[in-house]
Amino acid sequence: MAGVPPSEREFLRVLVVNDDGISAPGLAALLRALMVHYPTWGTDTTTATTTRYTKPLMVRVCAPESEQSAVSHAVTIRNHIYAEPVELPGVLSVLKSYKVAGTPADCVRIAMSTPIFAELEPGVVPPSGSSTVTIGSGMANDAADAPPALLHRPLFVPDLVLSGINRGNNAGLNVIYSGTIAGAREGVILGVPSMALSLDHPPGYPSPTDTWDYDMAAEAILPVVDNMIGSVCKGEVPRGVFFSVNIPNVEHVSAIKGTRLTRQGYGTKWTEKYTEVVGSHGARRVFALTGLPVSVDDVSHDGGAMTRGYISVTPLTLLSNVHVDLPFVKDTVTAWSSFGGR
Secondary structure: OOOOOHHHOOOEEEEEEOOOOOOOHHHHHHHHHHHHHOOEOOOOOOOOOOOOOOOOEEEEEEEEOOOOOOOOOOOOOOOOOOEEEOOOOHHHHHOEEEEEOOOHHHHHHHHHHOHHHOEEEEEEOOOOOOOOOEOOOOOOOOOOOOOEEEEEEOOOOOOEEEEEEEEOOOOOOHHHHOHHHHHHHHHHHOOOOEEEEEEOOOOOOOOOOOOOOHHHHHHHHHHHHHHHHHHHHHOOOOOOEEEEEEEOOOOOHHHOOEEEEOEOOOOEEEEEEEEEOOOOOOOOOOEEEEEEEEEOOOOOEHHHHHHOOEEEEEEEEOOOOOOOOOHHHHHHHHHHOOOOOO
């Protein structure tokens, strides 16, 4: 369906989603960084490229109309979903964008399985000499030496999905609940290399003086995104693997100590409790969830590296298998299978 591979194309298709909503500052900061550091395909925008990989990016944005934090990988199955075009502010207005009445996973599905981003893009004339060809027809690769033409792409098939930049880290057990992680995971489910991007909570959170410098975060992760783009162009990203990137919340990029490859840890989570709302009475009692982020992981884990000033890059997979050679699994659970079977 994707037609010509990214290594043979003049541009790279990138889908950007999030869980904080279409108006979130983290989303805007990521989009601005992409436009500043890469040429933007299909616009008159000129860019002084500062990255290793200089392919123009065809960026499309599909984000929830309202905040969807902690919805995990929920998808909408009982209601209709609407998608509506939206013009982002300022320089971002050149990017084709939609807001969706759904979850981050819904947004990825809508972007890739409906014609909201259908358009003509440069291709090659097929052997028959027709002026257009539909991607997925099997004809797009048959005329590598033919002159340029307009190629009709009925569906948008990205080369890369970026989800974020999220307000708050998605390290440790937070991965389970995160809509930002789900946006990247859904991309991989649909066969697209994907990466989730999250900015840690500021020191002392929550506080009236909390600072969320998403532009700093976008600048800090640019080398990581750039290398991801390079791996996508080379076809190096393994199937079924996606990445969670967590950025320390610091005053300046220079305060970040570097980037570390990490594992998902157990010790980064929220200490939460339900508190009964004042005025709650009768048979229906009302509770509010409150809590604080904590991390007790060491530097080899995502949260531990992040809280020590490193950008953590954590490979994740779609499957949740436990190693079958663990003693309990290998011995005890194997013994269970000898009872009650046929």
